[in-house]
Amino acid sequence: MTALAGTPRHEVRPTDQPPEGASSPDAKPIVSFAPRRRGKAPAHLADLDLPARKSALKDLGLPAFRADQLSRHYFDRFTADPEQMTDVPASMRDAVASVLPPLVERVVTQRADGGTTLKDLWRLFDGATVESVLMRYPQRTTLCVSSQAGCGMACPFCATGQMGLTRNLSTAEIIDQVRQAQLACREGELSGGPGRLSNVVFMGMGEPLANYKAVIGALHRLINPSPEGFGMSARSITVSTVGLVPAIDKLAREGLAVTLAVSLHAPDDDLRDELIPVNSRWKVGELLDAARRYFLATGRRVSIEYALIKDMNDQVRRAKLLADELNARGRGWAHVNPIPLNPTPGTIWTASTRRAQDAFVATLRDNGISTSIRDTRGSDIDGACGQLATAVKDSLRSAEPNTSGRKQGTR
Numbered sequence: 001m002t003a004l005a006g007t008p009r010h011e012v013r014p015t016d017q018p019p020e021g022a023s024s025p026d027a028k029p030i031v032s033f034a035p036r037r038r039g040k041a042p043a044h045l046a047d048l049d050l051p052a053r054k055s056a057l058k059d060l061g062l063p064a065f066r067a068d069q070l071s072r073h074y075f076d077r078f079t080a081d082p083e084q085m086t087d088v089p090a091s092m093r094d095a096v097a098s099v100l101p102p103l104v105e106r107v108v109t110q111r112a113d114g115g116t117t118l119k120d121l122w123r124l125f126d127g128a129t130v131e132s133v134l135m136r137y138p139q140r141t142t143l144c145v146s147s148q149a150g151c152g153m154a155c156p157f158c159a160t161g162q163m164g165l166t167r168n169l170s171t172a173e174i175i176d177q178v179r180q181a182q183l184a185c186r187e188g189e190l191s192g193g194p195g196r197l198s199n200v201v202f203m204g205m206g207e208p209l210a211n212y213k214a215v216i217g218a219l220h221r222l223i224n225p226s227p228e229g230f231g232m233s234a235r236s237i238t239v240s241t242v243g244l245v246p247a248i249d250k251l252a253r254e255g256l257a258v259t260l261a262v263s264l265h266a267p268d269d270d271l272r273d274e275l276i277p278v279n280s281r282w283k284v285g286e287l288l289d290a291a292r293r294y295f296l297a298t299g300r301r302v303s304i305e306y307a308l309i310k311d312m313n314d315q316v317r318r319a320k321l322l323a324d325e326l327n328a329r330g331r332g333w334a335h336v337n338p339i340p341l342n343p344t345p346g347t348i349w350t351a352s353t354r355r356a357q358d359a360f361v362a363t364l365r366d367n368g369i370s371t372s373i374r375d376t377r378g379s380d381i382d383g384a385c386g387q388l389a390t391a392v393k394d395s396l397r398s399a400e401p402n403t404s405g406r407k408q409g410t411r
């Protein structure tokens, strides 16, 4: 790691106040990979690949071709209710219902940004809650999904992190967030009328690579063509991580070519150890090496996410250090996304000044680093992991139940 040069001005440290949502002033972030709950979601058709679906239906006494038929209902028409499947004989509907249990029940929906953002809070079978956010842009519609209930990574700026990890989501619990978003798009629930879901990002609640197996299953269901899955382009899917190095290498070997986003937020271990506690396990250098290997294995340019936090990580010397670290590993393999935080008076997690932001970006560009400031609408989905989930939770806390007037429960 390159040494930081120059005389430091006053810097805000992540330890200058208790973590967001901490229950006591002296709370310390503690990383955990062990879920508090062991319960598994009911088995669902979307947990399985097509051959396994055929075999599951056979066990229920149904012919194999029904697997294709049910899969098309679910992945093409976004229907999970057997009663709406008029081509399924009434005598089979109970058996069909047993492989399509309702998994995510809508608790509340909040509309924002003139109706181009839908924030959903979902209740799972065991009462755990997760969030997803659907956002329409001129050129794309993006869904941010949760992969865990809670999170064990304990980032001090993220209230989800202070809740700890409740449990991992199943593949189908992740996929059903997507199915419901597909349906919302098709039915024109976002402003602008009916459309199509084009992008999925794993930047909601949880560290996706800490729930590796279920997330890989979900990626297959997203990418594989009908009737196996939704048939989305791998290029339009982003998996975000705070830096689980062995899992990044494993993901590179999957041959999926999804985009990897690294929530870096600091180029030096001194600051990142406090900002992203898992950095004590895998240092910045190891993380960037793994990100570079991901690029080499997949040909996909890696996104480096960098939330600009006033007087904490927004100094020009850190921009220079970040550029040096990236350039030391080659040219053109990474793209930096500085993310301006929303101003939050009274906390240390507040927006950089415009001047600091401009100087940070200019330094990266002057040093040959491809850089674009993220759209911060709703703490943009391609932004910092967990910030969005926290913002959603905060806004939902003050929202009346079911503010959209949409029916609760599965659709």
Ligand code: SF4
Pocket: 151, 152, 153, 154, 155, 158, 159, 160, 161, 162, 204, 205, 206, 207, 242, 384, 385, 386, 387, 389
């Ligand atoms: S920022 Fe992301 S990885 Fe960190 S605690 Fe929050 S949800 Fe987990």
